[in-house]
Amino acid sequence: MLSDIAFYGAVETGLIYGLVAFGIYISFRVLDFPDLTVDGSFPLGAAVAAVLIIEGMNPWLATGFAMIAGMAAGSVTALLNVKLGILNLLASILTMIALYSVNLRVMGRPNVALLSEDTVLTPWYELGLAYHQVPVLLFAIVAIVGLVLLWRFMKSETGLAMRATGANARMARAQGIATGAIIVLGVALSNGLVGLAGALFAQSQGAADVTMGVGVIVIGLASLIGGEAVITPSTVLKALIACLVGAILYRLAIAFALNAEFIGLKAQDLNLITAVLVTLAIVLPGARKTIRARFARKRA
Template sequence: MLSNIAFYGALETGLIYGLVAFGIYLSFRVLDFPDLTVDGSFPLGAAVAAMLIIAGWNPWLATGAAILAGMAAGAVTALLNVKLKILNLLASILTMIALYSINLRIMGRPNVALLMEDTVLTPWYNLGLEYHQVSVLLFTLVIGATLFLLWRFMKSEIGLAMRATGANARMARAQGIATGGMIILGVAVSNGLVGLAGALFAQSQGAADVTMGVGVIVIGLASLIGGEAVITPTSVFRALLACVVGAIIYRLAIAFALNADVLGLKAQDLNLITAVLVTLAIVLPGARVSLMNKFKRRKA
């Protein structure tokens, strides 16, 4: 069984990775744009927020700057693809590699501590809640507001144009939609959400590290695919909700696996657990449909 601290810690991290899953949903599902920039924009958001907080900025303003930095990184990837005609996957890899050096430049060293600094969480500690419950409450509000805003955006005229671009770019262009602009905007917003996640993660963990983005794309995909296996994404709202649910389930599954003594798993097995969970999330829905079809044929 999980302790209270481990349970709330899994919820906290799951909510943060829900923002990453939102970003990956926009790029992978809406735009059909495989984007690995997130492995660089996650620590970019953390680095920008951390350095601005240390410089005396208001934590919320620093977090807003992290979102803009993430959007700029995403826009660079999209511009490489749209304007220079570089393959989208390769463009994202180039940006991701460049961001490693940029993040080191921003921080001036591999990691920066925030343990003695005020963060977005600091005022919430006066509510009388347990220390580990504060971040869960705040991040729930943040992800709820983000989900609502994304849902409204995807139902707007621009959002519909973006969805049309991902579904059929040639048809969208025939309808007068500037598909290049939609790709740039969509990938920028996607990485802005990842930058927000990185900023919140750094403030909740008390540090920003240049390597903290390694594997974020896999975690986001695991959350997205796992959530879609639980909640069928028949609408935009359900798809966004699936991102959050998938991220929380993923982190709880990781926490249970690492805390179950009978399994004998340790922290170094995290990537193995992730690979198994993603495989199950991909295979199980198809296996379930296959079994249901066999059952129907037998009844017939």
């Protein structure tokens, strides 16, 4: 069984990665735009927030600038694709590679510590809650607000145009939708959410590191696919809830696997666990349909 600290820590991290899953949902599911920029925009958000907080800026304002930085990174990827005609996957790889150097430039060194600085969490520790419960409360509020705003956006005229662009870009252009601008907006919004997640993660962990974005795309996809295996994404709202639920379940599964002594897994097995969970999330929905079909045939 998980201890209280391990449980709350997994939920805390899951809520942060829920924002990453929201971003990946926009790029992969809505726009059908495979985007690896997130591995660079996540540490970019962390780096921008950490440096600005150290310079004395209000933590929430610094977090806002981190989100803007993530949007800028996403815009570069989209413009490489839309304006220069570079394949979307290759464009995102190019941006991701460039962001490694950008992140080093922003921080001036490989990592920046925030242990002695005020963060967005600092005022919340005065509520009287246990130390490990405070981040869960704050990040739950942020995640729910983000979910509601994103859901409302997807129901707006611009959101519908974005969904139409992802479903059939040629038809969308025929209806007068500026698909190029929509793609730039969508990928920017996606990476803005990832940058926000990076900023919150850095403040939660007490440091920003240039390597903290490694594997974020895999975690986001695992959350997205795992959530869709649990909650059928028949509507936008259900799809967004699935992203959040999938991220939390993913982190709980990781925490359980690493803390279960009878399994014998260690921290270096994290990537193996992730691969197994993603495989199960992909295979289980199909297996479930096959089993249901067999039961239906037997009853018939």
